Amino acid sequence: MRTGVWLVGARGSVATTSIVGALALRSGLTAPIGCVTELPQVRGPALPSFSDLVFGGHDPVLTPLAKRAEALAAAGVVPGRLVAALADDLAVVEDDIRPAPSGGTPAERVARVVADLADFRRRHDLDRVVVVNVSATEPVVTPHPAHADPAALAAALDGPDEVLPPSSLYAYAAFTADCPYVDFTPSTGARLPALAALATHRGLPYAGHDGKTGETLVKSVLAPMFAMRNLQVRSWSGINLLGGGDGATLADPAANAAKVESKQRVLGETLGYHPQGDTRIDYVEELGDFKTAWDLVTFAGFLGTGMRLEFTWHGCDSALAAPLVLDLARITAAAHAAGASGPLADLAFFFKDPLDAATHSLGEQWTRLCGFVAGLHAAAGGTDAQAG
Numbered sequence: 001m002r003t004g005v006w007l008v009g010a011r012g013s014v015a016t017t018s019i020v021g022a023l024a025l026r027s028g029l030t031a032p033i034g035c036v037t038e039l040p041q042v043r044g045p046a047l048p049s050f051s052d053l054v055f056g057g058h059d060p061v062l063t064p065l066a067k068r069a070e071a072l073a074a075a076g077v078v079p080g081r082l083v084a085a086l087a088d089d090l091a092v093v094e095d096d097i098r099p100a101p102s103g104g105t106p107a108e109r110v111a112r113v114v115a116d117l118a119d120f121r122r123r124h125d126l127d128r129v130v131v132v133n134v135s136a137t138e139p140v141v142t143p144h145p146a147h148a149d150p151a152a153l154a155a156a157l158d159g160p161d162e163v164l165p166p167s168s169l170y171a172y173a174a175f176t177a178d179c180p181y182v183d184f185t186p187s188t189g190a191r192l193p194a195l196a197a198l199a200t201h202r203g204l205p206y207a208g209h210d211g212k213t214g215e216t217l218v219k220s221v222l223a224p225m226f227a228m229r230n231l232q233v234r235s236w237s238g239i240n241l242l243g244g245g246d247g248a249t250l251a252d253p254a255a256n257a258a259k260v261e262s263k264q265r266v267l268g269e270t271l272g273y274h275p276q277g278d279t280r281i282d283y284v285e286e287l288g289d290f291k292t293a294w295d296l297v298t299f300a301g302f303l304g305t306g307m308r309l310e311f312t313w314h315g316c317d318s319a320l321a322a323p324l325v326l327d328l329a330r331i332t333a334a335a336h337a338a339g340a341s342g343p344l345a346d347l348a349f350f351f352k353d354p355l356d357a358a359t360h361s362l363g364e365q366w367t368r369l370c371g372f373v374a375g376l377h378a379a380a381g382g383t384d385a386q387a388g
């Protein structure tokens with residue numbers, strides 16, 4: 001199943017790490033550590049293999065992909081020996097990265113993206129293209145009446161107003177070009193009624209939002225523990241320190257607010273109440289792609305006895321995110337091939353702020369994911385585990 005993976009933000013840290021990783025896996029130069037789709041409970045015949053994946057994307061910056069990969073190697077995010085060994089493969093992907101459209105009306109920019117996607121699919125003879133948003137986090141969207149209805153939205157896009165943020169413009173273009181869409185960021189993406197209606201009308205699946213890779217991943221394991229033991233969480237405060245492009249973007253208060261909102265949802269929805277405390281994200285340039293999260297939880301047990309838990313997480317953000325980007329592209333492609341349409345709520349396992357989430361508990365999300373993927377494998381004509 002030849003599958004295009006179109007990365008919005010193709011020259012960013014997460015995108016570059018995903019591309020380097022997929023090329024290395026295809027060439028057998030590395031092991032699939034961190035790839036959920038390579039676990040025995042998930043792998044199988046429905047998923048495109050790493051060799052089936054073809055990469056392209058949009059980005060406004062022009063820094064060559066090889067230079068971005070070298071910078072990530074220098075920062076210790078990816079091994080330098082892989083970047084050197086994959087120079088020719090990276091040059092091939094470079095040819096499929098297009099400048100992010102700018103200027104003109106939103107409708108003209110959508111048409112540009114649709115044309116780029118169609119061209120990519122035709123040139124590589126792809127069965128399908130999954131569009132994955134890994135671009136810079138946007139501020140929370142300003143509501144607009146046209147967000148409610150596809151016809152009103154189409155009319156508004158023809159005008160001069162910026163009726164959609166870029167993540168939603170890409171989602172609109174993806175659906176128009178018959179591509180499934182995954183939002184790995186906290187941005188608005190497909191989370192507007194008009195876009196949900198468009199996806200359903202065109203029979204396309206979509207997934208999101210905001211990859212769960214660090215502090216929130218740990219929260220989604222610990223919060224259900226407190227709930228199941230009927231312990232009362234009194235406060236939960238977290239501080240995240242990070243650098244890199246994502247950290248620089250999140251230094252902007254509007255983008256920061258969108259991310260913090262996404263990170264805090266797990267607690268209220270798992271515990272059924274909101275403990276005191278906030279999550280903070282601070283930009284520390286020196287840390288680059290490595291993030292430190294420190295959380296302090298105070299809680300009460302039997303007879304109100306007060307206790308506390310602290311944890312510190314030191315993660316390499318892009319190395320945690322990239323295998324999930326590959327997992328999501330593979331599973332979403334399989335879901336599309338099986339005829340799935342609308343929000344893929346069963347992929348909540350991957351996200352901080354999942355679409356239509358029935359639960360934020362990682363354990364329950366894992367069970368749902370395994371059941372969903374087993375159904376895809378059964379529909380693809382086999383349930384035997386096989387290497388992807």
Ligand SMILES: NC(=O)c1ccc[n+]([C@@H]2O[C@H](COP(=O)([O-])OP(=O)(O)OC[C@H]3O[C@@H](n4cnc5c(N)ncnc54)[C@H](O)[C@@H]3O)[C@@H](O)[C@H]2O)c1
Pocket residue numbers: 008009010011012013014015058059060061100134135136137138166184185186210211212213214244245246249317318320321
């Ligand atoms: N790394 C993680 O663990 C993790 C987890 C969850 C979510 N995310 C999200 O993934 C996204 C990418 O993170 P990153 O570390 O790669 O950031 P980054 O800053 O390195 O990369 C973002 C890229 O998006 C590009 N971009 C900006 N506007 C664009 C547009 N209109 N069209 C196309 N491209 C555009 C930028 O030029 C840049 O190359 C962020 O939104 C981040 O919040 C990351």
